[in-house]
Amino acid sequence: EGVSRGGRKPVLLRFNPDSFLVVGIEIEGDFIAASLMNLDLTIIKKSKESLLDSSEFGVIREIAALVKDLTKEISDEKILGIGIAITGLVEDGIVKRSVNLGWKNVPMEGLLRREIPDIPIYIDNIGKVGVLGEKHAGNGLRKENFIYVRVGTGISANFIFGGQLYRGSNGYAGEFGHMTLEPAGPLCHCGNRGCLEALASGRAIAERMKKIALNNKSCKIWEIVENETEITAKTVEEAARSGDETALQIYREAGYYLGIGIANLVHLYNPELIVVGGGVSRAEELLMRPLLESLQSRLLDELKNSVKVAPTILGDNENLIGAGALVLEKVL
The missing domain is CATH 3.30.420.40 (ATPase, nucleotide binding domain)
Known part of the structure; x- marks a missing residue:
């Protein structure tokens, strides 16, 4: 039974998660x-x-x-x-x-x-x-204002404001990966140059390694893969964990650019939490350490302690x- 405050006895209803x-x-x-x-x-x-x-x-x-x-x-x-x-x-x-x-x-x-x-x-x-x-089962549970940054083949940022998903006027809000960070940077698949997605996504990490490895047959990535089609963000992560300085530097650069992009989000929206998910986030400290360093170096002093940045707790699911x-x- 629920707590009585006079009148009819309240009944405590329990939600049955297995009902549907x-x-x-x-x-x-x-x-x-x-x-x-x-x-x-x-x-x-x-x-x-x-x-x-x-x-x-x-x-x-x-x-x-x-x-x-x-x-x-x-x-x-x-x-x-x-x-x-x-x-x-x-x-x-x-x-x-x-x-x-x-x-x-x-x-x-x-x-x-x-x-x-x-x-x-x-x-x-x-x-x-x-x-x-994240809102229903992850780090965003019971959070009113937070941003989810997905770093996978592409990059996006999506927003919970006042407990509600923000979609934009046509439902296309969140194309964070197409924020321009380097106007003369690498060509993005969208047709622009220097998009965050062309600098820090899983696709960008793989392409950067391919470009270097094809001109350097002594590169450690060749101990992990047999041909360039097997070079992915995941195999670059494996090379980084084996101590390959080229792979480590590629992840440092990806984290650096993500930190710049996320700093822009924090300055714009002042969220209480940024959750980083997507397949590339599974690289954990290889990505998160340079990301956090880059982010902290760019935030206004008043914002440095106001936002928490954390990887998703939901993993591959x-x-x-x-x-x-x-x-x-x-x-x-």
Whole structure:
């Protein structure tokens, strides 16, 4: 029973997180992952498949198969919804553009409803989904004003202000990776030069190493990979951990530029917390140490102790949990 303050005795209601389930889907350039979660966003089971066909029909087919497998012993009525995290710009269930998948104006929600007609479907950009995951189950729990910076193949920043996700006038807020930091810097896939994404993303880290390694066959990366196609941010991280000074310097530079970008965010928005997630954040101190040094060197004195910067605590499940959180935001 609840505490009585006179009148009828109050009844303490307990939330049952297992009363319904949600499905989370994560779509990256080379894989699709899916998870079944309860309303606490605890993962009950999950699966991951290589993405062999990245056309819209190949992806839809793979999602339908994964959902069918995850929910084969569960009635549709028990599934509150399917949340989908995808790289790219999303508006009203339409993927306006996804560079990783090579998509433009794909009516993803409509196509999926043909395959899965009886379960609600919600689709959003992977960064916005990520910040919702932090809000419901990560470092952002019970925080009113925080920013989630995702550093993966691309870079984005998404915002919780006053406890609510900020989307911008068209829903495209968060393209932090296309903030120009070096006007004469490397060419970004967007067509501009010197974008943060061209300087500090997973793609940028790999490209920087390829450029150096192809001109230096004694580079330690060649002890880890057999050819340039195997050079990724992850293999550069492996080289850095083995003591390769070239790889260490590449991560220092990435952290340096991220620190500059995040300092700009702090000066603009004065958040209480910055959460750093995405695949590149798994490099931990290789990235975070130079990032924090760069950030602190640029902040106004009054702001240096007002913001906490922390890596995500959700690990490799951050996008799946975020996709589940997207359903909760839409339904509950």
